[in-house]
Amino acid sequence: MAGTRATRTSWREHTLATLADAGYRRGGARNAVVELLDREDCALTAQEIDDRLRADGRGVGRASVYRILELLTELRLVQRIDVGQGVARYERHLPDGDHHHHLVCDSCGQIEPFEDPALEQAIERVSRTLSFAVDDHDVVLHGACSDCRDAAA
Amino acid sequence: MAGTRATRTSWREHTLATLADAGYRRGGARNAVVELLDREDCALTAQEIDDRLRADGRGVGRASVYRILELLTELRLVQRIDVGQGVARYERHLPDGDHHHHLVCDSCGQIEPFEDPALEQAIERVSRTLSFAVDDHDVVLHGACSDCRDAAA
DNA sequence: CAGCATAATGAGAATGAGTCTGATTTGCAT
DNA sequence: ATGCAAATCAGACTCATTCTCATTATGCTG
Structure with a gap:
């Protein structure tokens, strides 16, 4: 693999903590999406996220995927990227630069x-x-x- | 206003010449779109282009608008811009910087x-x-x- | 200038990303 | 344990964009 894995405070933990602080309840779909994004380095489309979760046996409603991504984007926990292909992509947004x-x-x-x-x-x-x-x-x-x-x- | 208006070789002329050189025939819809873009400084959506042409009494098929914009984009005569609102925008692309x-x-x-x-x-x-x-x-x-x-x- | 091959155009159907709705489930405070 | 609001889900829906295919127009050729 690439670098040393200093997963002291992973993005996943940071994200779940931020959500909790902001008063959001936990939820299975949200956890699944957060966990998937935490594993991925590159930007994924909503479709790709949906597909992978389904492949993992953790199917999530399409609406939930979009709703969760929108929420995470609002909280600046993921960044939405639009490279001009007509589909939005999402990737985790690390607070410490990077x-x-x-x-x-x-x-x-x-x-x-x-x-x-x-x-x-x-x-x-x-x-x-x-x-x-x-x-x-x-x-x-x-x-x-x-x-x-x-x-x- | 900002700069001197050196409309020696307008974008419109440049564009029509480039199209001709590339072996494309002339066409009314294309002219109308080129003329509209030449008048506009800001980036327009396909919808806005369609609407304005219709308002000018020069209605153009929706498919034509998209086809023309795609062609012009390929030839680097217009730039397609995607600001993440789920709609593409188009504006003329001046060869001389700007x-x-x-x-x-x-x-x-x-x-x-x-x-x-x-x-x-x-x-x-x-x-x-x-x-x-x-x-x-x-x-x-x-x-x-x-x-x-x-x-x- | 008429005729032809083919490019350009237009109307409307088809596609597909993203959103909305309303019903159901789940988390969590009491 | 109980209830209420948040979270989730399936599926209907919207709307930008693309595709299809019939029609029209351009520019060459004779």
Whole structure:
């Protein structure tokens, strides 16, 4: 696997604690969704979440998936990402930075994360100059992944 | 107002020429859409385009609107923007830079453009370090516009 | 200029993500 | 244990977008 697994306070725990603090009751569907998102690093569509839960034998109503994702997004526990494919994607939002953005291959649809501190800085700087109270941002780079680029040549 | 209006070679002309060069025939619906986009500075949804054309007495089939927008997007003559509201927006894409991005008010849905050279630079710089062949990008800042911010206070 | 091949267009059906509804289940405070 | 409100679910529904296919128009050719 990739890195050291410092799962001291996992996103899952943080999330459940935040929900409890905010006065929400526990619920099976919500736990299942949170657990799934905690396992996944990449952004999933609602459809994918639904499918995986069903495959795990923990089917959850479609409406519940959307409702839960909406709630988690409101609480800033997940980030909703729209890369322009007509479907929303969701991934956990770690409170301690670890912010990344996405590359989208317009040929094959593949999505890949990347991060860049200088870019973050530039965004923060410009955010302060605007009339909006900016509290979130999203950068999507479109292009061709190495496979598709080679194929096009 | 902002800048001098150097409409030497308008986007409209550039677009029609590009289409012709690419071997596309002319067509009334396409002209109407191109003309409308040429007049508008902000990003429009397909629905808005459809409505305005109808209001102008130049109704165009819904399918045509989408087909035309798709073609223009492919040819990089318009840019498709997805700010996460479940609807795509389109605006002309000027070949000579004049690149802007968007602020979205998550309360009222208002969209406002902004631009920042430093941000562009940061994006270009990071683009060169990636395995993807990046040829387009999109930055969306989410937050609250001044009206909604005041209302929330 | 007439005729043709084919691109462009339009109306409406089809698709599919996301939302809403109303009934049922479950968590939890008492 | 009991009751009420929150959570869940199935399925109906909405609405943006795409597909289909018949019709119209463009631009070339003779």
